[in-house]
Amino acid sequence: DIQVTQSPSSLLASLGERVTITCQTSQSISNNLNWYQQKPGQAPMLLIYYATSLQTGMTSRFSGQYSGRSFTLTITSLEPEDIANYFCLQHYSAPLTFGSGTKLEIK
C-alpha cells in the first residue's frame, strides 16, 4: 500500500495569513492526488484534484502544487470559513489511501 504522510497534524494561523499543508507519498504517484476539506459533522468536500486542478465552485484562494512525491495545498489568505480539517488522498493505486489530516485553527 502507498503510505501518505501529511504534515502538520494541526496548524494555528491568523486571518489573512498564507497557509501550507504538505503530503508526501511513499512512492511516485505522478499527479494522482486530491485534497479535501472537511468541517465538523460534514462530509469531505473536494478542493483540488490531480494535484493542481481547482474543483469547480471552490475559491481560488486554494491551490495545489507538487514536485516528485511531495504535494502541497496552499491557502493564500486565510478566511474564517477555511477553519476545517484537510486531507489528501492518493488515487494512483488501490487501496486508495489518505493522509492523517491537518486541523486548521485560528490563532
Next chain:
Amino acid sequence: QVKLQQSGAELVKPGASVKLSCKTSGYTFSTSYMSWFKQIPGQSIEWIGMIYAGDGGTGYNQKFKGKATLTVDTSSSTAYMDLSSLTTEDSAVYFCARGQLGGDYWGQGVMVTVSS
C-alpha cells in the same frame, strides 16, 4: 444538481449485519462509479471499495473484503453497502461518494454504532 442521500443512523448489536443505502440524483447513475469510505470520528478516512453501476463490477480494499459488500440498483439510482459480522471496531461514519478516484460529490454520511 448532484445529490447523494444516505440512510439514517444505525444502532446494531455485535455479530449482526447492516445495509446502508445511498440514493442519488442529478446525474447518470448507471454509467458512474460509487466509492465508499469509513471514518472513525476524530480520525482519518479509509477507502472501503468501489462499484461500477453499469455492470456491478467491484474493487475492494483487502482490509474490508468479507466485511463489506457493495451493490447497486440502477432502477432507483441507489447504491448499497452491506456490512457483516459487526464488531465495535466497525463503529464509524460511513460515506458514499461519486466516482472512483476519491469522489467529487459525497453523501452526508451515516453513523453506525455497534453496541450490545
